[in-house]
Amino acid sequence: xxxxxxxxxxxxxxxxxxxxxxxxxxxxxxxxxxxxxxxxxxxxxxxxxxxxxxxxxxxxxxxxxxxxxxxxxxxxxxxxxxxxxxxxxxxxxxxxxxxxxxxxxxxxxxxxxxxxxxxxxxxxxxxxxxxxxxxxxxxxxxxxxxxxxxxxxxxxxxxxxxxxxxxxxxxxxxxxxxxxxxxxxxxxxxxxxxxxxxxxxxxxxxxxxxxxxxxxxxxxxxxxxxxxxxxxxxxxxxxxxxxxxxxxxxxxxxxxxxxxxxxxxxxxxxxxxxxxxxxxxxxxxxxxxxxxxxxxxxxxxxxxxxxxxxxxxxxxxxxxxxxxxxxxxxxxxxxxxxxxxxxxxxxxxxxxxxxxxxxx
Numbered sequence: 332x333x334x335x336x337x338x339x340x341x342x343x344x345x346x347x348x349x350x351x352x353x354x355x356x357x358x359x360x361x362x363x364x365x366x367x368x369x370x371x372x373x374x375x376x377x378x379x380x381x382x383x384x385x386x387x388x389x390x391x392x393x394x395x396x397x398x399x400x401x402x403x404x405x406x407x408x409x410x411x412x413x414x415x416x417x418x419x420x421x422x423x424x425x426x427x428x429x430x431x432x433x434x435x436x437x438x439x440x441x442x443x444x445x446x447x448x449x450x451x452x453x454x455x456x457x458x459x460x461x462x463x464x465x466x467x468x469x470x471x472x473x474x475x476x477x478x479x480x481x482x483x484x485x486x487x488x489x490x491x492x493x494x495x496x497x498x499x500x501x502x503x504x505x506x507x508x509x510x511x512x513x514x515x516x517x518x519x520x521x522x523x524x525x526x527x528x529x530x531x532x533x534x535x536x537x538x539x540x541x542x543x544x545x546x547x548x549x550x551x552x553x554x555x556x557x558x559x560x561x562x563x564x565x566x567x568x569x570x571x572x573x574x575x576x577x578x579x580x581x582x583x584x585x586x587x588x589x590x591x592x593x594x595x596x597x598x599x600x601x602x603x604x605x606x607x608x609x610x611x612x613x614x615x616x617x618x619x620x621x622x623x624x625x626x627x628x629x630x631x632x633x634x635x636x637x638x639x640x641x642x643x644x645x646x647x648x649x650x651x652x653x654x655x656x657x658x659x660x661x662x663x664x665x666x667x668x669x670x671x672x673x674x675x676x677x678x679x680x681x682x683x684x685x686x687x688x689x690x691x
Contacts, residue, residue, distance in 0.1 A: 332509070336361060337477035339373030339416070342393040343383065346400040347540035348625075349524040349533035352583050353483035355543075357514065359405040361481060370411040371475050371657055372401060374650075377417040378467055381460035382451060398646055400543050403636035412653035416471065419657055421665035425470035426463070428668065432499040433466055433492075441465055443488045450536075469493040473508045474661035481514040484523055485532075504671040507664075524583060529558030529576050541625070543632060550629065554622050559614045566613040572604045577617050584624050593623040 338358060340346060346355065362370055374397050379390045394415060401413055416422065438444060444465060448457060460467070472480060472493050480490055490513040497508040523532060526539025533540045541553050559577050563570035572578045581600055590597050597603045603620075606612045639646055669675040676682065 332478065333368040333476070334366060334479065335475055335477045335509075336367050336370040336479050336481065336514075337373065337472050337475045337511075338371075338481045339375045339471070340397055341375045341379040342390055342397045343379050344393055344535040345396045345542045345544050347533055347535065347542045348580075349483075349526075349540065350400075351404065351543055352524050354481050355400075355404045357481045358411075361479075361514070362405075362407060362411050367479070369475070369660075371477070371653075371660075372406060372411050372413050373416050373471060373657075374398065374413065375416045375471070377422070378464060380417075381458050381464060384458065384460075394650075395643070395646065396544075398650055399636055399639055402639045402646065402649070403632045404543065405632075405635070408649045408653065412656050413650055414654040414657040415650055418654045419474065419661050421474055421658075421661035422467070422470045425474055425661075425665060425668060426467045428672065429466050429469055429496050429500070430463065432496050432503070437492070437495075438462060438465060441488050441492055443485060446485070465489050465492040466496070469496045472511050473497060474664050475657070476509040476660075476664060477511050478509060479514050480511045484515055487513055487515075500668075500671075504668075507667050507671045525576055525579055527553050527557045527576060529574070543629065544636060545629075546633070547626065550625060551622055554618050554625065555615075557618060557621075559618075563607075563614060567610050569610040570607045570612070570614075572608060577614070577621055578604060578607075580621055581617070581624065584621075584628055589620075589624050589627065592627075594620050 336358070338354060340350060340354075358370075358372065361367060374394050376390050376394055380387060383389055398413060402408070406413065444462065447461075447464075453461070468489050469492065472490075473496075480486075480493075482490065490511060494510050497510045500508050526533040526537055527541060528537075528539040530537060530539055541550060545553070554577075557576050557580075559575050560571040562568070581603075585600055587599055590599055590603075594603070597606070603612070603617070607617065666675065666678075670678070673679075
């Protein structure tokens, strides 16, 4: 069986460091590993419209922003197909068929759906498209017969629901669809990077994110205002590392070589943490260190983005070509699905022969 990746993001804004450590960085690693036969990376504009239907321009303009973010972090269009969800013909039809395999009660139990509904303040006015997102996502994944889906930890219930749909379809109609596996970051810290305000999740809607495309000045301002230990008032005060956003970011981004280059007074992150916990180490010093660490990570990303920004028609051509190749794969899957469901009336020569014989 071919090893295939399907992953993606909603184009509701620029992508931030939470996306980067949660999935983007891992996608690049998987792309460069050579272990996969095909990689599809989806800009999920149709899904984004389920709770932005009154503001399609927001989605339209952010498609390019997300594409630039993908290319800037190292997604290589010669090895990964970047596609636009709404332009894949087979997806709505696949989702329509899968709706018959899922109950309303099951959707209501989905932890990710419940969390997203609560976060957006939906009550009885939940858009149907938003509520049925797990079914749409199952269509996305199965259309490309993805074997691996690199996403953040919060999407695990969604992947499990896809697996349930695959099992139900294959049991009912025959083995056509592929059951995917979730791929999480190896670094547990990276599974859910907190916002700069210390909130549990970095979010575009909460305004607590550091964006991949932020310039050096903006990055510095955001890090210097970052939440630390509220009880660590004076330098000599003992400080808490747990729940301290600066140290969480260092856990996610810092590598041993950073100390030799930026903070040679310490042998490593463990020693830095111990000093902070004992007292005598100020927040400003560790924030300045974090800025250098993040600059080391983001500088090459900014450079790649600047190159792509000089050729926007070329970026759209990348999207067009990737979407074209994705359509070929998804169309083939849809044909298999319709054949298994016995609704390929005009292609089924045996059916036609039987009918001719019946009425002759």
